[in-house]
Amino acid sequence: MMILTGAEIVVETLIEQGCQVVFGYPGGQVINLYDALYMRSDRIQHILTAHEQGAAHAADGYARASGQVGVVIATSGPGATNLVTGIATAYLDSVPMVAITGNVPNSLIGRDSFQEVDITGVTLPITKHNFLVKSIDKLADTIREAFVIAKSGRPGPVLVDIPKDVQTATYPYQVGPVVQKKPQKKAQGDQLSRAAQMIAEAKRPYIYFGGGAVSAEISEEIIQLAEKIDAPIGCTMMGLSVVPVDHPRYLGMEGMHGHFASSVSQDEADLIITIGARFSDRATGNVAKYARKARIIHIDADSAELNKNVNVALGIECDVKDALERLLSLIDAKQHPEWMARIAELKAEEKVHFERETPKDRLTPYALIQETAKHTLPDTPIVTDVGQHQMWTAQYYPFQKGRTFISSGGLGTMGFGVGAAIGAAKATGKKTVLFTGDGSFGMNLNELATVSTENIPLVIIIMNNHVLGMVRQWQTLFFQKHYSNTDLHERKTDFVKLAEAFGMKGYRIQELSELAPVLEKAFAENSPVLVDCLIDQDEFVLPMLPPGGCIEDIITEREEIS
């Protein structure tokens, strides 16, 4: 038992909970906390970012890459509000994160004091839970509870707001154990028997997983299930990397920019076995016309997702890993030769569309991603920002291992990338790749300062089309080519010089012939590097299910729309 200040208790509790790296930015109401961090820098590393938003995305990227709780620290007022986008990003993608903010002393709360903001009020709808710690006696236990909440069940962010007087007060502290997740409900036997029965009756089963499969780490169970019941495997964007893309049963992501064979076979299936996905509008299109021929089994950690967006025949709230293991022992092996022949047909058709749309004689996003993949390992974290480059990466990158695709899915946060890549690289210690666009990158490029200072092993590849490509694609398709505020050609930013200004190496690729040699050099660097890769402004992300559309509306080739 030691008598410590509140600030010291925060740091000791973080250390006690196994936290080795925190991301953040100091300020008036966390000076005490930063002093305590300074004294314990032997046990806990603090990464100073350029902006609190970058720190929040870094904590998020750290959590996604490692499965551990990511921790971010910010001061009161603007420090805290700068975290908001990062917290919301983590919330929408169910990422375990603890955000610690300082606040003005209790005596000044509610008086509109300098840098005072009601951050628990602000973050109420974007956190799993948040706490304002009004007295020091509850401080250590509140932080422990924040970790429990962040990692239990469906994970998510938790914010702990600590007034300055609580940081300066003193109280006894006793080291506690690493907190465990709350036990997750197990699937009921009759629910699993019913699922087994539905699987036995199905002629065209389709296995469909989302981000829940990443956090539950169930790639083996999914593959075993697919092999046993002779089914194809598709996923949402958030599920990417759980099943290796070269697995013969794997069709890739479905949905708005999903693979043709994956989306069409999901529509033709008579049974969709859904694991840890939430039927977002980007995945389903028009829900009234979604999977009309199928019965749906939905296995998820969060009961509120069952029948939320899509009505399902069987919803099971459970520990999904346990449920799949038990389900596997209940089902008999099945063969569906006709269905698998149909899948093969769809894959062949997909290939035809793809080849017509992807010329080999110029610098396409596909060529860039494939060439990059020659330099990466199966466990290389692949981080993206948001937009066309994100969809191309999701479609074409040959993911091999879970937790290697790190991308803002639910919130679609442009500017997520650099911060998240810093976090992913810190979590794994591995050379990390960030695919970004000139639009997204422009939002938080200040974090190059962090990349450079911390010598983060990062290769940043900008797919630079001098437009906000995804919005431009919509303007082309749905707004009569009114390119309102999406043309960035007038911007004079030289990304190579920018990289150099931040103390990094910068390269540029302007045509196909430069692609291989420049990437060779970029990946050979032992320091962070930026590659500005110029691509055509009118590259499209295809296929595309128009928003609110259904499978009949799928656009597979440019010809269909011009």
Added chain:
Amino acid sequence: MMERFVIAILVENQPGILTRVASMFNRRGFNIDTLTVSETENHDYSRITISLTGDDGTCQQIIKQLRKLYNVKEVKVMDKPQSVYRELALIKLQNKPETRQEILSAVDIFRSKIVDFSPSTLCVEITGETSKIEAFIALVEPLGILEMCRTGVVAIERGCHYLNSETSL
């Protein structure tokens, strides 16, 4: 099919909990018809009673979202046949000689009472199920309602059923 649901919620007695519950309704676009908060037999918990109109799917979704809130201990639909619903209204009416008798007989028939009486106003307190209160309001509305306030529904299950699952005889 749109129905009326009454949901009882047992929450930890802590500041901000009402905001958390109300915010969830607001964020997800669920409408609240009435809401009451009160102390319970246990000082650690408060009880929130919410009535709303919606279909069964909406009601189920609300219950599940409420159960996800950290400070929420129990959530239960108060089934009409197995529960007692009550609401209280205070209704201030014009006190005119030509309508006074009509008001007094309505008060008598509805087993409500006059709780304030001034030369120009009188105030009725009425307790009962929502339908009874609404019938009374419809009756006295033509006589000139000056001001009204209602508590919203509170509900409790009949017999040995308790909101707090730890409670027993």
